[in-house]
Amino acid sequence: MRAALSFARADLTDDDGWAEAVSGCTYVLHVASPLGVATGSGRDAYVRPAREGTLRVLSAAVDAGVRRVVMTSAAATTRPPLASGLVSDETRWTDPDDPQFDNYRVSKILAERAAWAFMAGKQTELATVLPGAVFGPVLAADNLGSVRIIGDLVAGRPRFLPRLGFWVVDVRDLADLHVTAMIAPEAAGERFIAAGDFQWMGDIAATLRTGLGPDGRKVPTRRLPTTLVRLLAPLSADLKPLAPLLGRKFALTSEKARRVLGFAPRPVSTTVIDCARSLIAAGGR
Known part of the structure; x- marks a missing residue:
């Protein structure tokens, strides 16, 4: 009888282990990103493992024939410039050089951009969830x-x-939204802001x-x-x-996630x- 849960070891900063981790998977949820970096560390200490780690996960998923990857990004990736009066929604892409963003949020911006660029034209689908x-x-x-x-x-x-x-956003509602984005046909190729x-x-x-x-x-x-x-x-x-x-x-809307995926925080x-x-x-x- 096949076990309901198994574990594999892999590291965002290392190529080893990713092929084994995704082998036989239909879906992949990529929720990891560097956060507890030492105080005083530069921008690259956040950006490099976030971006390169994302590409490792996606590359392994594509090679394994995974049907869809759902990636956790951040609502900040849609935030317009300060005092612009614009609403954050999934059509917007934040400027990573905008001084309002710290290194962690810059890493989320650049990692998601890299993900969409890498997955263009791939058979494996991508969806991203952007929590507050x-x-x-x-x-x-x-x-x-x-x-x-x-x-x-x-x-x-x-x-x-x-x-x-x-x-x-409640972590329980966020988890539910990841699962819905994983299996809902209409989530393929889409971004979803998750915020209450x-x-x-x-x-x-x-x-x-x-x-x-x-x-x-x-x-x-x-x-x-x-x-x-x-x-x-x-x-x-x-x-x-x-x-x-x-x-x-900041003005922000999660209307798309509510309408398309039934998100109800x-x-x-x-x-x-x-x-x-x-x-x-x-x-x-």
């Missing part, structure tokens, strides 16, 4: 990525809230304070003026890449509270 800020229940308290924002708030950090906002509602950090903090009961007692409530944050941003490794986003709510309050409770249970606050 991914929150929701965690399996472990390490390598938290964007979920660290929730963990920090529960722990009382930062003491004062900057006016930063996020288009939130927009939330300011202050809104998220308020949800945590009211929804967690005693576990939310440390969540900060005081706001930090945007002008002051902008003055402090150059001095902080965490704030510096976020400075262009202070006080800005759950309420942000549910996502945030479930995320926090899972972090508390895992010891990640």
Whole structure:
């Protein structure tokens, strides 16, 4: 009897193991991208493994005759220039040299561009899913990525809230969308933004304070003026890449994913509270 689940080892920075990993596969979901790169590392430390790793996955999938690859990109790959007034949708391609983007987001932009260029004319199909800020229940308290924002708030950090906002998507809804994009015939050759509602950090903090009961007692409530944050941003490794986003709510639509694939994100309050409770249970606050 064939096992329902098996494992293979492969590395985005190495050619070895990819042929074996995709052998016999009908579909491939490429969800990995470098995130925890050492502070101070240059742009290439993010871009090279993201772009070259993507091409390794795609090359192996094409050689193995995989029917379709679904790649996780980022909603930022559709974001227009600051103050342009334009809406982010799947028809837009972000300029990787726009100074609003940090190295991680540049790596997502260039990796997705490389993916579409490589797959042009190939028999294997490609679809990409472009999530906003991914929150929701965690399996472990390490390598938290964007979920660290929730963990920090529960722990009382930062003491004062900057006016930063996020288009939130629940990790469970994102996983479901990947599966739908994998099997739906109409998803072939398409990009799909995955985002629910927009939330300011202050809104998220308020949800945590009211929804967690005693576990939310440390969540900060005081706001930090945007002008002051902008003055402090150059001095902080965490704030510096976020400075262009202070006080800005970008127009974004996930209408295509809703219409074509039936994407129906759950309420942000549910996502945030479930995320926090899972972090508390895992010891990640």
